[in-house]
Amino acid sequence: MTCQKRAGPVKYYIMRLFKWIKTALKNPRELSTIFPSSRFLARTIADQIDFSEPRDIAELGPGDGALTGPIVDRMHPDSNLLLIEIVESFCKELSERYEKHEKGQAIEVLNRSAAELDEICAERDIEGLDYVVSGLPLTTLPDDLSEEIIATTYETLRAGGSYIQFQYSQDYKENIENVFGPVELHRVLLNIFPAWVYVATKDQT
Numbered sequence: 001m002t003c004q005k006r007a008g009p010v011k012y013y014i015m016r017l018f019k020w021i022k023t024a025l026k027n028p029r030e031l032s033t034i035f036p037s038s039r040f041l042a043r044t045i046a047d048q049i050d051f052s053e054p055r056d057i058a059e060l061g062p063g064d065g066a067l068t069g070p071i072v073d074r075m076h077p078d079s080n081l082l083l084i085e086i087v088e089s090f091c092k093e094l095s096e097r098y099e100k101h102e103k104g105q106a107i108e109v110l111n112r113s114a115a116e117l118d119e120i121c122a123e124r125d126i127e128g129l130d131y132v133v134s135g136l137p138l139t140t141l142p143d144d145l146s147e148e149i150i151a152t153t154y155e156t157l158r159a160g161g162s163y164i165q166f167q168y169s170q171d172y173k174e175n176i177e178n179v180f181g182p183v184e185l186h187r188v189l190l191n192i193f194p195a196w197v198y199v200a201t202k203d204q205t
């Protein structure tokens with residue numbers, strides 16, 4: 001019984017990793033890594049969010065949902081979550097898992113580019129997001145695309161809303177500070193590869 005219990009999550013992780021590597025080989029620039037994020041990184045990201053009231057949240061590049069789980073688990077039932085992912089196979093997986101979520105929160109999976117975040121919000125009459133969470137590999141995507149995504153993220157956040165982005169280096173800190181102002185950094189060592197979580201908050205004015 002104990003062995004079965006132990007084998008369950010290990011087998012699940014290996015299957016998930018195998019699927020992830022297959023997808024990464026097909027989309028190397030979009031995924032940029034052969035490992036999905038760890039639960040430690042996912043928790044650090046979720047810890048940056050105030051879940052005490054309903055929130056409008058968008059996640060850019062959710063992949064197979066490594067960061068999504070703790071957000072969905074902690075989200076207020078009246079929250080809205082948009083999952084915007086460019087790889088279709090990930091979208092299918094996310095739709096199956098989350099679109100009929102038991103807690104009944106509004107979770108929508110969109111097979112579109114993160115650069116369309118402003119249009120996506122306008123189509124849904126969302127006036128300002130509270131949080132944008134992102135696992136996009138800003139350093140491997142084309143520079144103009146990364147810049148466009150940071151700009152549209154800033155535009156779609158409400159005043160006081162936060163952009164939470166992880167990266168494996170501090171290389172993109174300055175680009176984000178050029179748009180948002182000072183970025184707060186959190187280090188997560190228990191991840192392959194060790195990561196930095198950037199938190200940038202839009203001015204209240």
Ligand SMILES: C[S@@+](CC[C@H](N)C(=O)[O-])C[C@H]1O[C@@H](n2cnc3c(N)ncnc32)[C@H](O)[C@@H]1O
Pocket residue numbers: 027029030031032033035036037060061062063064065066067084085086087090112113114115134135136137141
């Ligand atoms: C480094 S992976 C992170 C996946 C997941 N969030 C995690 O932490 O394990 C980057 C993800 O961003 C997605 N992606 C890349 N470019 C994108 C774009 N322009 N719009 C939306 N998603 C994109 C990739 O398909 C991939 O799922």
